[in-house]
Amino acid sequence: MNYTTLPHTDIKVSNICLGTMTWGKQNTEAEGHEQMDYALGQGVNFFDTAEMYPIPSSQDLYGETERIIGTWFKKTGNRNKVVLASKIVGKGGQTKFIRNSGYTRDSIIDAVEGSLQRLQTDYIDLYQLHWPERKTNFFGTRGYKHDVTDHWEDNLHQVLETLRDLIREGKIRQVGVSNETPWGVMRFLEESKVHASLPRMITIQNPYNLLNRTFEIGLSEISIREGIGLIPYSPMGFGVLSGKYLGGRQPANSRITLFPNYKRYSSVTAMAATQKYYELAQANDLSLAQMSLAFVNSRPFVKSTIIGATDLRQLKENIESIDVKLSDEVLAGIETIHNEIPNPAP
Numbered sequence: 001m002n003y004t005t006l007p008h009t010d011i012k013v014s015n016i017c018l019g020t021m022t023w024g025k026q027n028t029e030a031e032g033h034e035q036m037d038y039a040l041g042q043g044v045n046f047f048d049t050a051e052m053y054p055i056p057s058s059q060d061l062y063g064e065t066e067r068i069i070g071t072w073f074k075k076t077g078n079r080n081k082v083v084l085a086s087k088i089v090g091k092g093g094q095t096k097f098i099r100n101s102g103y104t105r106d107s108i109i110d111a112v113e114g115s116l117q118r119l120q121t122d123y124i125d126l127y128q129l130h131w132p133e134r135k136t137n138f139f140g141t142r143g144y145k146h147d148v149t150d151h152w153e154d155n156l157h158q159v160l161e162t163l164r165d166l167i168r169e170g171k172i173r174q175v176g177v178s179n180e181t182p183w184g185v186m187r188f189l190e191e192s193k194v195h196a197s198l199p200r201m202i203t204i205q206n207p208y209n210l211l212n213r214t215f216e217i218g219l220s221e222i223s224i225r226e227g228i229g230l231i232p233y234s235p236m237g238f239g240v241l242s243g244k245y246l247g248g249r250q251p252a253n254s255r256i257t258l259f260p261n262y263k264r265y266s267s268v269t270a271m272a273a274t275q276k277y278y279e280l281a282q283a284n285d286l287s288l289a290q291m292s293l294a295f296v297n298s299r300p301f302v303k304s305t306i307i308g309a310t311d312l313r314q315l316k317e318n319i320e321s322i323d324v325k326l327s328d329e330v331l332a333g334i335e336t337i338h339n340e341i342p343n344p345a346p
Contacts, residue, residue: 001043002322004303007202007227009174011125013046013083015297016322017231019308020047024064025054026258026310032068033075035315040081042319046304048205048231050087050130051115052095056259059097063118070120085126085231086115087178087205091133102133103155105162112171127163127172128205131179138179140264142346156191160198167199176203176231182218189226201228203303208232210241210277210292211270211345213338220301229303232296236307236318237265237345241292243278246271253310269344273337280333286324293321295334 002015018039023032036047053065066086073079088111089095091102101107115124134152137144166172177188185204192200204223208215208230215223215230223230236242239255245266250257256266274288281291296305309315326334 001319003045004229006126006174006303007229008200009202011083011174013304014044015302015304016044016319017046017048017085017304017306018044019233019306020049020065020069021053021055022255022308022310023054023068024061025056026253026255029068029071031310032065033072034312035309036069036072036078037076038312038315039319040078044319045081046083046085048085048233048306049119050089050128051111052087052089052098052130056261057095057098062098063114066115066118070118074120079121083125084119084121085128085176085205086119086124087128087130088112090129090131093131103129103159103162105158108159108162109166112166116171123171123173125173126176126203127166127174128176128178128203129159132177132181132184134184136181136184138181140346144181153187156187157195157198160188160191160195164197164199174202175199176205176228177201178205180204180206180219182222185219185222185226185228189228203229203231205231205233205306207234208296208299208302209235209237209265210295210334210338211237211265211273212343214343214346215301220299223301230299230301231304231306232302233306234265235293235296235305236289237270237274237292238262240265240270240274241277241288243274243281243288246275246278255310265345267344269341273341273344276337276341277334280330280337284327284330284333286330287317289317290321290324291326291330291334293318294324294326295331297322297324298326298331 192198281288307318
């Protein structure tokens, strides 16, 4: 396994991060424990979760993934071997059953306390805002439409103050954003520069894969110049970039088969691009999954790639992608396809 250090910290993490959002719905508690055992044995020391997991979220399973991680910590005593990341839900969306108050002081404290209890730990290493609470373009929305009544900035300082207080109490160590835009990232960074007592966002967790490289438009420069590392999610595009859905196939028990509303990476254009990437991988004796993950792993702004799997075979292949180095020929082929069909699934 390869390792890196999260920006502006001494926290050492594996370049592969274990994603957990299927545990409690697609995966049982025993399977979640098995995945953590295997990943840690392969040198993966970075786990990412969220209070709203498993996905799709539902009231009856709220917090179940964190609970599964907590029982594993209790059973194994491995908390000190893991860098643990979690997230608070944003306002709106399909999680109103959790809370719909936005990132108020009370809601942030309530979310952290709840996660700590379920996770059976005293602290979270990286605590992230799951999505912007202002009205902006994320979760696949291409364009930005301004709303003059949206006064999100009024709450930004208090959000950082609350996170600072939780850091001082030892309940969280570092903070990050997720599903953010270039403006949002810079606004958070500006606030912590102007007010030195406020915590600095050290990471951004956004989608990034062969079908969605929109991070490269603005955010990649911010990531490198400002030192805020990308922890990309969906590097396999909900499994589309394994190639298993090509030709109209719908494998039993696969994510899109079970949850057909998750169409973000399954448009006609996205599938056409996937076919071309598949052919490129085959021509170079690579699996499409290996090529897809190796490409993400190779980007200079990426700190740790979040991989998810529903069985150990998938998990093994995904972790082994860290040892795959793409040739100049393959990288050039990827750019040719990207220029022909750029970002078909933002």
